[in-house]
């Protein structure tokens with residue numbers, strides 16, 4: 001078959017004999033059904049988001065509030081685009097439905113397309129620039145001086161939290177000494193005096209309104225440290241020590257979960273973040289030291 005220029009121009013002679021015999025030409029029913037379906041679909045989607053059925057628990061850090069604000073901005077921008085695009089699709093399907101006449105060919109509208117791309121790029125880059133501040137605050141800046149340091153070691157399928165003890169120094173670790181059954185899951189070297197007062201706990205306890213710096217490690221595969229209320233999620237990667245810092249501002253007990261599929265019992269791998277008063281924190285530490 002040879003294509004003539006007229007073929008590409010489309011239009012006039014493109015009618016197919018099969019459709020000409022079809023009695024449904026020009027019917028608005030199908031197009032109307034699509035339009036109504038899209039309106040219902042958009043309505044349900046917007047309702048599910050606006051109702052707050054699946055809203056996360058309130059954040060417990062000021063950075064968490066900033067992240068929520070940023071998330072909402074993104075949701076509004078993409079939400080408006082979603083509603084306009086779906087309703088536009090419905091309108092176009094109805095407006096340009098088969099009316100029993102030959103189709104009209106169009107080469108598009110360059111000005112409209114450029115405007116479209118510029119608006120999208122501006123919104124996309126703008127949101128990125130706005131978000132960089134709250135994101136960078138936990139990733140690119142150091143923890144505040146005086147932050148409580150806790151080493152987080154993840155393994156199949158548990159968390160261990162190590163505090164440096166009264167001397168403020170973590171003892172040396174030796175992988176050859178790792179032995180959970182004898183009470184040394186982290187392999188703390190008993191010959192290092194700095195390690196003798198180290199405290200290891202299976203839950204993370206920190207005082208309220210006090211900066212905390214975590215050093216996240218893994219003993220085997222890739223795990224994760226995720227607390228919804230902190231709005232923080234960080235992978236634990238074997239061979240790396242990843243710092244993460246935050247200042248919790250509300251007393252409570254929050255779930256720490258592993259969000260990396262790390263083996264058979266991944267779904268049971270969790271712990272707790274206990275945010276307590278300063279006095280309660282001192283009491284917990286003293287009790288752990290005594291043990």
Ligand code: CUA
Nearest residue numbers: 258260262266
């Ligand atoms: Cu560790 Cu999933």
